[in-house]
Amino acid sequence: MSNMNKEKNLSTSQNIENRAIPAHTIGEVFVDKPRMTARNVDVYYDDKCAIQDVTIDIGAQQVISFIGPSGCGKSTFLRCLNRMNDTIDTCRISGEIKIDNDNIYDPNIDVVSLRARVGMVFQKPNPFPKTIYDNIAYGPRIHGLANNKSELDDIVEHSLERAGLWNEVKDRLDKPGTGLSGGQQQRLCIARAIAVSPEVILMDEPCSALDPIATAKVEELIYELRNQYTIVIVTHSMQQAARVSDRTAYFHLGKLVEVGETKEIFINPKHELTQDYITGRFG
Amino acid sequence: MSNMNKEKNLSTSQNIENRAIPAHTIGEVFVDKPRMTARNVDVYYDDKCAIQDVTIDIGAQQVISFIGPSGCGKSTFLRCLNRMNDTIDTCRISGEIKIDNDNIYDPNIDVVSLRARVGMVFQKPNPFPKTIYDNIAYGPRIHGLANNKSELDDIVEHSLERAGLWNEVKDRLDKPGTGLSGGQQQRLCIARAIAVSPEVILMDEPCSALDPIATAKVEELIYELRNQYTIVIVTHSMQQAARVSDRTAYFHLGKLVEVGETKEIFINPKHELTQDYITGRFG
Amino acid sequence: MNSTQDAHFDHISQQFNVELDDIRTQLMNMGGMIEQQLQDAMQSLKKGDSSSAYAAIKMDDDINKLEMSINDQCARIIARRQPAASDLRFIIAISKAITDLERTGDEIKRVAANIIKLVEEGATEISASEIRNIAKSVSGMISDSLTAFARYDVELAYAVVKRDEEVDEEYKTAMRALVTRMMEEPRSIATSMNVIWILRSLERVGDHAQNIAQHLVYLVKGIDVSHATAEEMQATIDK
Amino acid sequence: MNSTQDAHFDHISQQFNVELDDIRTQLMNMGGMIEQQLQDAMQSLKKGDSSSAYAAIKMDDDINKLEMSINDQCARIIARRQPAASDLRFIIAISKAITDLERTGDEIKRVAANIIKLVEEGATEISASEIRNIAKSVSGMISDSLTAFARYDVELAYAVVKRDEEVDEEYKTAMRALVTRMMEEPRSIATSMNVIWILRSLERVGDHAQNIAQHLVYLVKGIDVSHATAEEMQATIDK
Amino acid sequence: MSISSLALYVLVIGMMYFYVGQRTSLEQRANGDVRLHSLPHYYGLWTGLLSALPAFILLVIFAVGDDIVFAQMVKQYYPAAVLEQDVAQQTIAFARVMNVVDGIRFGNPEQWVLDAGAAWITWQATSEMLMSVIVLAVALGGGLIGYRQIAPDFRSRNGVERIILWGLVASSTVAILTTVGIVLSVLFESIRFFQLIPPQDFILGLEWNPQFEGAERAGSGNGEATYGMLPMFVGTLLISTVALTVAVPVGLFSAIYLAEYATPRVRSVVKPLLEILAGVPTVVYGFFAALTVAPFVRSAGEAIGLEVASESALAAGLVMGVMIIPFISSLSDDVINAVPQSLRDAAYGLGSTKSETVRQVVLPAALPGIVAAVILAVSRAIGETMIVVMAAGLAANLSFNPLDAVTTVTSQIVTILVGDQEFESAKTLSAFALALMLIIITLALNFFALQIVKKYREQYD
Amino acid sequence: MTDSRGRLSPQEAAKRVAATLGRRGSSEKRFRYLGVAAISTALMFLVLLFSGILSNGLPGMFQHYVTLEVYLDKERMDPQGDMSAASLYAGDSGKIVNESVLKALGEPKGRMAKKAARSIMSSASDQRLAQFAVANPELIGQTVPVKFALDDDIDSFMRGFISRETPQSERRINDQVITYVDRLNEAGLISYEISDYLFFGSASRNAEIAGIKGALIGSILTLAVCLVIAFPLGVATAVYLEEIAPKNRFTEIIEININNLAAVPSVVFGIMGLAIFIVAFGMPRSIPLVGGVVLALMTLPTIIISSRAAIRAVPPSIRDAALGIGASRMQTIFHHVIPLAMPGMLTGTIIGMAQALGETAPLLMIGMVAFIVDVPTGVVEPATALPVQIFMWADFAERMFIQKTSAAIIVLLAFLITMNAAAIVLRKKLERRW
Numbered sequence A, B: 001m002s003n004m005n006k007e008k009n010l011s012t013s014q015n016i017e018n019r020a021i022p023a024h025t026i027g028e029v030f031v032d033k034p035r036m037t038a039r040n041v042d043v044y045y046d047d048k049c050a051i052q053d054v055t056i057d058i059g060a061q062q063v064i065s066f067i068g069p070s071g072c073g074k075s076t077f078l079r080c081l082n083r084m085n086d087t088i089d090t091c092r093i094s095g096e097i098k099i100d101n102d103n104i105y106d107p108n109i110d111v112v113s114l115r116a117r118v119g120m121v122f123q124k125p126n127p128f129p130k131t132i133y134d135n136i137a138y139g140p141r142i143h144g145l146a147n148n149k150s151e152l153d154d155i156v157e158h159s160l161e162r163a164g165l166w167n168e169v170k171d172r173l174d175k176p177g178t179g180l181s182g183g184q185q186q187r188l189c190i191a192r193a194i195a196v197s198p199e200v201i202l203m204d205e206p207c208s209a210l211d212p213i214a215t216a217k218v219e220e221l222i223y224e225l226r227n228q229y230t231i232v233i234v235t236h237s238m239q240q241a242a243r244v245s246d247r248t249a250y251f252h253l254g255k256l257v258e259v260g261e262t263k264e265i266f267i268n269p270k271h272e273l274t275q276d277y278i279t280g281r282f283g
Numbered sequence C, D: 001m002n003s004t005q006d007a008h009f010d011h012i013s014q015q016f017n018v019e020l021d022d023i024r025t026q027l028m029n030m031g032g033m034i035e036q037q038l039q040d041a042m043q044s045l046k047k048g049d050s051s052s053a054y055a056a057i058k059m060d061d062d063i064n065k066l067e068m069s070i071n072d073q074c075a076r077i078i079a080r081r082q083p084a085a086s087d088l089r090f091i092i093a094i095s096k097a098i099t100d101l102e103r104t105g106d107e108i109k110r111v112a113a114n115i116i117k118l119v120e121e122g123a124t125e126i127s128a129s130e131i132r133n134i135a136k137s138v139s140g141m142i143s144d145s146l147t148a149f150a151r152y153d154v155e156l157a158y159a160v161v162k163r164d165e166e167v168d169e170e171y172k173t174a175m176r177a178l179v180t181r182m183m184e185e186p187r188s189i190a191t192s193m194n195v196i197w198i199l200r201s202l203e204r205v206g207d208h209a210q211n212i213a214q215h216l217v218y219l220v221k222g223i224d225v226s227h228a229t230a231e232e233m234q235a236t237i238d239k
Numbered sequence E: 001m002s003i004s005s006l007a008l009y010v011l012v013i014g015m016m017y018f019y020v021g022q023r024t025s026l027e028q029r030a031n032g033d034v035r036l037h038s039l040p041h042y043y044g045l046w047t048g049l050l051s052a053l054p055a056f057i058l059l060v061i062f063a064v065g066d067d068i069v070f071a072q073m074v075k076q077y078y079p080a081a082v083l084e085q086d087v088a089q090q091t092i093a094f095a096r097v098m099n100v101v102d103g104i105r106f107g108n109p110e111q112w113v114l115d116a117g118a119a120w121i122t123w124q125a126t127s128e129m130l131m132s133v134i135v136l137a138v139a140l141g142g143g144l145i146g147y148r149q150i151a152p153d154f155r156s157r158n159g160v161e162r163i164i165l166w167g168l169v170a171s172s173t174v175a176i177l178t179t180v181g182i183v184l185s186v187l188f189e190s191i192r193f194f195q196l197i198p199p200q201d202f203i204l205g206l207e208w209n210p211q212f213e214g215a216e217r218a219g220s221g222n223g224e225a226t227y228g229m230l231p232m233f234v235g236t237l238l239i240s241t242v243a244l245t246v247a248v249p250v251g252l253f254s255a256i257y258l259a260e261y262a263t264p265r266v267r268s269v270v271k272p273l274l275e276i277l278a279g280v281p282t283v284v285y286g287f288f289a290a291l292t293v294a295p296f297v298r299s300a301g302e303a304i305g306l307e308v309a310s311e312s313a314l315a316a317g318l319v320m321g322v323m324i325i326p327f328i329s330s331l332s333d334d335v336i337n338a339v340p341q342s343l344r345d346a347a348y349g350l351g352s353t354k355s356e357t358v359r360q361v362v363l364p365a366a367l368p369g370i371v372a373a374v375i376l377a378v379s380r381a382i383g384e385t386m387i388v389v390m391a392a393g394l395a396a397n398l399s400f401n402p403l404d405a406v407t408t409v410t411s412q413i414v415t416i417l418v419g420d421q422e423f424e425s426a427k428t429l430s431a432f433a434l435a436l437m438l439i440i441i442t443l444a445l446n447f448f449a450l451q452i453v454k455k456y457r458e459q460y461d
Numbered sequence F: 001m002t003d004s005r006g007r008l009s010p011q012e013a014a015k016r017v018a019a020t021l022g023r024r025g026s027s028e029k030r031f032r033y034l035g036v037a038a039i040s041t042a043l044m045f046l047v048l049l050f051s052g053i054l055s056n057g058l059p060g061m062f063q064h065y066v067t068l069e070v071y072l073d074k075e076r077m078d079p080q081g082d083m084s085a086a087s088l089y090a091g092d093s094g095k096i097v098n099e100s101v102l103k104a105l106g107e108p109k110g111r112m113a114k115k116a117a118r119s120i121m122s123s124a125s126d127q128r129l130a131q132f133a134v135a136n137p138e139l140i141g142q143t144v145p146v147k148f149a150l151d152d153d154i155d156s157f158m159r160g161f162i163s164r165e166t167p168q169s170e171r172r173i174n175d176q177v178i179t180y181v182d183r184l185n186e187a188g189l190i191s192y193e194i195s196d197y198l199f200f201g202s203a204s205r206n207a208e209i210a211g212i213k214g215a216l217i218g219s220i221l222t223l224a225v226c227l228v229i230a231f232p233l234g235v236a237t238a239v240y241l242e243e244i245a246p247k248n249r250f251t252e253i254i255e256i257n258i259n260n261l262a263a264v265p266s267v268v269f270g271i272m273g274l275a276i277f278i279v280a281f282g283m284p285r286s287i288p289l290v291g292g293v294v295l296a297l298m299t300l301p302t303i304i305i306s307s308r309a310a311i312r313a314v315p316p317s318i319r320d321a322a323l324g325i326g327a328s329r330m331q332t333i334f335h336h337v338i339p340l341a342m343p344g345m346l347t348g349t350i351i352g353m354a355q356a357l358g359e360t361a362p363l364l365m366i367g368m369v370a371f372i373v374d375v376p377t378g379v380v381e382p383a384t385a386l387p388v389q390i391f392m393w394a395d396f397a398e399r400m401f402i403q404k405t406s407a408a409i410i411v412l413l414a415f416l417i418t419m420n421a422a423a424i425v426l427r428k429k430l431e432r433r434w
């Protein structure tokens, strides 16, 4: 696959350079149809290097999961993908991250519109303390996505439907979103992210605050959503990564160590570190 | 097994009554050498029934895990075992819970001495903001377990050793316990519980705040400790229950539905609800 | 609890349902291929035309591939889904069953090879009826064991096990007849050996079908009956 | 990555290490029993005394039990430990290997049964050297395949696979000799048939040893070579 | 146009621009398939703000600035004699001019005064004219600029947000300005004071006798004025000590009881009751102290044969103690509650009794917070004015006896500065010097407390 | 004893634990009693304070009046004859009142007697009659009953503070007066009623007619100024510091400043007000505008600190959520953070205002302690404030001022309690839990 890409793009020197995989990364770094591409990304907090030379493609309409020991930089890298790290003063990033060929760190890119394209779902379900309807409608409203009330209604309904929540909440759209159960709240948050029609949805440990049943439902939803969205998920649960993702990337001490098909990674990882982590062999 | 017990104890009518297993419970409720026994325990919060007619033996020198969907009453039942529920005003309990034949709700039992016999480890590691040494020494000190400093030193050293933490902290016993990593903190809390020589250690989701590597270490510790202590662990992770426990009890809507050897429960559960929960078939 | 057929298809994770269903379908396909293969081999014997026997040999490749693919999927499910309880037994039973099916395929391949020899020697008449009888029996066993799998039908599985005893009897009778024949007609020894190999392979097919039926019992009842006698198995089923 | 032998014994969970080690030990035990069983059977043949052959037959029970026990442990590990990567392949490879070992046991049981017949007929001399040769070969194969398992030695596994080709040759030669003999001495057909069954079973034992070697390659390399040719396998090993 | 009507006009213009801006962008959105960068109302806000904001700023500059400019300009009318005189005389001259401007006539002003007044009035008229024209022009023009910028890819939201940001920054600097104001106003006067009285005399002096009526009334002699601050600081210390002796045990144990023992019902009743104590104005405490407590203390003291001044440190301290009880109890209650429940659970789980848990786990964990609470209470006590003014008297005795009448820094400041006073006298200026010391001490205490609080926070965050 | 070094057997442990139980139980009890004692002490102080204030203040709400038949002589009441207020106030009401009281007492003779009779009446009785005439012009020329306040000494006597038993020389009213008062009392002319002077009167040195109206309005005006300045500034600062400010020196300086301001004693704010607004800017003394600004600067830290706490209490997850779907920082702040923090901000503001309402010292500094009789109508007119009024009254020696002061305190406390209650209600009602 990566070979194919290599040939296809050999024409421009830019691309050749881009194709240089860092020495510390093995596996299928590139994909056929990338939605986002990261090239030699470094992230520093002050002088502390949190992410070092990460090069990876995020395939369109796929679920990719980031796993790795605590503090290895999964969240940091994830948050770079929609510039949520901008809010941290000490955070600096170098390298190049593109979505559909737009460099997201280009000064001309408005971070607001970037975040509308790359939505985010967080660890703890965080519905706004508003009604369910307003939770979903908030994004479309600030982005001016609906020209009138009925368009907005449509967006709300469809987002909830896609998040598999419509039947559970359609009778109480005017009740507060905080009154839902944890799992429902998390699906509400996913629906809210969907409502602005993003291309990519980033999720940082979206199930770690949920019980197994709610987790199963959210996982199921994530797996279904990949037909329409590109999804990046950070998870502490290797099993979860195994269940929901098409591809898996293993981070270690700020480096991307291995990336590949989830099946491969979990049955036949290539890198010793990956193998050790997955089989529970850390010191 | 239960049969043997039945015969042995048939003499007293009390015991015969005790042996009546509630209709909603199946599996190996009784064990050969019980350390704690619960008979027909009901727990109410105000008028809300949180635990209904639970009868179960907790075997000596075993790990038993409680699993079940959120809100099924696992924690409630666990906290009944050392009367931590006393602190909740609305909580009422009926039925009988014994440790080594002492009824723990007997008015003559001092809850202080009960809790010295039945220790507890909590979800989030909660070391006191004191030195590592003082964390461990706290229990022995208040209970007057050591007659002099060197006895206390011994207790501290051995508790830490048994918790597999001695080598990691022996050079910094005078550093604050809060400075340890999450997993180390949780092992510190276990060491602290051990230090008062309890017979039983209760643990309520002891790994849910830890990352996979720390979790593996704590699980390993739990499994090893069962040689000397009786351990009851509530966990949300079925896999964890499968890994660490000798027996597993499945709770559902406040009822104990099934209890038995962990292997049996996870390969060949008898009750449909257990089966459904374990295989991810709810809702 | 007793698993029921549908029990595998109501997980919260639809994808898991699909994966399990997929495996089951492939198992059935594999079974279908085996039956086809056996039929092809027998066809050759009947028609005295080796072409369908060659097809049967060729089919073994596909069966092998299918086995590898199912094996792979089982590994994947274990790695990705952490199956427990009935799901785990399902995976284990399937993975054992396909091993048996694959071996069945190998045996039938041998049957086909020997039939080809018979055809080439024009000796298709020798013991044709015995062969056909046994082939019919074991074909039925295979088919029944897979039906049992499809329906979680332990009674049917037990029937398969019982039937294997009959096949063994038939086999022994046919064997004795053949040895007698060889003694009487030493010229036919080479040919008879072919028939012997055929019968022997078919008998093994029956054994494999029996194994599959036993795997089903494990799947449904959670008890390993692979080395149990028919009575012990009956006791397990009745539990 | 390539798994190494020790890779299975440095989990954070000591218990997991113990469990895996246990299984491996039991696999080795089972292999030892098989070797013993084969030796016993051969002993009978050599001494013309059926008692050790009876012991070999009886041993099959123990082997069956051991197989069930290991199977059970594998299921338990899958249910309790959610093995992944090399651990998962380890469990899968073991569980396939014991199936093969168990079948090997069945075959040797058949060998023993036939040797008893030979002993009873006092015909232990017929083809004894061929039998002994092949038995020696397959015994070596079994032993080598298990050694390979113990050492994660894919080269040795490859050697086992190669060796099976030789055994097959020997077997064919012996077979041809036997058929010739039967034709020449129709009286000896019944006895020869016993020898044929013995050879045939031994040949199957070799096949099983080969399978075990292939499972090891899967375990170490993560690639299923069960239906691969020796060359394909060599390519896999060199990867 | 008057300033207020001008402001109204600017407002109206701004609002008009808002609507126009919003409409335009709405239309652009409706009839093109272009995507606007921002929501329509941001375009409206942008034009509106661009119109109104500069205009308002100009308006304020004019309104405040003109008098200052005129005051400089008017000097050219002053006769040379006046210009040579000192500041006070110039001020008088200026006041006379202003009288003319306001149309008030005392006696017969000189001609130059009348001229200056007339000039001032014309300047005023011109400036008003100018202001109206310029402000309105800016309002209209600014809006127009904003309006012309309206385009789909114009980032109006970013613009508006930048304006808001600067507004917020400006607001947050008020605190700095206030501090600067305080420091400068106190510092300058203090420097003047120290020019009159050497600092060492002030800081180390043992006698305070600034010669004012209050001091006489308090009977502290009629000798030469002396400005030694120590008696007041000792007094402050004495009263604060008494106050803390009352407040710390009562407040702390109340907090412990409320946080750890009280049932929710008791807590819900008692806590607000205690907080009432904090809400009572200090003047009320002062009244209470003077009216009830001081006589009580005195008669109680006399009953056991002690000499008690009618306005004793003890009485004031007691009442002040009562006043700061809720400070200590509320703040301590907060920090005790902030100790995570998990720590209590840990202790109970090991078999601690409640008091063991409180004493050995909760209190040590909360200690820094409690110390900070006490320090804050101390600084509050030191800064407290009214109770002392009303109940502790004004006698600047250097005494450590709580039964004596003493005075404190704050009460002296008040006494000195209430009513009219000449700003040049050492007496008046001494108040500023006292205030400087007061600020330094309370700030030091506060700084100390905050350091502790910060450290404490880090422990749990 | 130990099965291995460092581990007691559970049995041994249990035994040792049991040995400690008695001692620990009693120590537990002691500790608990200390807490109860502390709370009782604090509550006792509260009771003392309030009972003291109430026992003095409630009577202070009332005062004694005497109702006299007054002949409203048109000539004397209305010298200019145009019935204008000016004319009526200029009239000779004093004489008419005197005549009425003499008449009520049966026309006593003699200078001393007349003086005694006059001393019964409040010295502001003439004003009251004039007011009455202004309010009821139609009654001029008739004889009507009119209610007048008694002099404060008489009032004290009626309340029993001045005893008949005290020798005449040692009490403030002589026997003659007492006889007259008794006579009026027997005639049923003296009544004890809610004091209208307290609520509608202005500052006065005459205790019986002193009132808090001016001070109250002064307080309200001051607070209005304070609120208008402090609330927006406080909220804006809090928002800036919590949500926007980067961690740099500038922010640090602001934060330190705010914390320092919170610690600065209130009297220092007064000094600053005096030095800057009055001396440097030349603004008039005693006006609510300056008072309001000074109090605003003083309450600013309170508002900022509580607003910051309220903002901080908005969980970061809400901000993440908004940012994550593409809201800008300002949108996040204005759509989510501020609305959610508003209850807390308002609560803080109300509490700050309550502080400001009760604050005295800084107002003393800027001259709001002046004796101002007129009721202020704007923020640039001289005014005083309620607590300052209380402070002044507390200094007056007259017995009746004690009660008036207490009554004024009750009014002030009533305001404060209302405000605090409003804050509590607000917090309860709008408080959210995440």
Ligand SMILES: Nc1ncnc2c1ncn2[C@@H]1O[C@H](COP(=O)(O)OP(=O)(O)OP(=O)(O)O)[C@@H](O)[C@H]1O
Pocket: A045, A048, A050, A068, A069, A070, A071, A072, A073, A074, A075, A076, A077, A088, A090, A236
């Ligand atoms: N705001 C920050 N300032 C400074 N360092 C930070 C900051 N956030 C994260 N880090 C550091 O950067 C490294 C990577 O952090 P990150 O949160 O990305 O890890 P992670 O892989 O998501 O870990 P976890 O699994 O615990 O969430 C860590 O060492 C962490 O300490």
Ligand SMILES: Nc1ncnc2c1ncn2[C@@H]1O[C@H](COP(=O)(O)OP(=O)(O)OP(=O)(O)O)[C@@H](O)[C@H]1O
Pocket: B045, B048, B050, B068, B069, B070, B071, B072, B073, B074, B075, B076, B077, B088, B090, B236
């Ligand atoms: N203090 C309490 N007051 C009232 N009801 C309570 C209280 N604590 C728990 N409950 C209720 O009792 C039931 C059992 O609660 P419990 O905490 O034991 O469940 P759990 O199985 O531990 O759930 P989880 O897995 O979420 O921890 C729940 O319905 C819960 O709402």
Ligand SMILES: [Mg+2]
Pocket: A074, A075, A076, A204, A234
């Ligand atoms: Mg993270």
Ligand SMILES: [Mg+2]
Pocket: B074, B075, B076, B204, B234
């Ligand atoms: Mg729980």
Ligand SMILES: O=P([O-])([O-])[O-]
Pocket: C103, C204, D103, D204
């Ligand atoms: O491999 P077998 O089918 O002969 O057991």
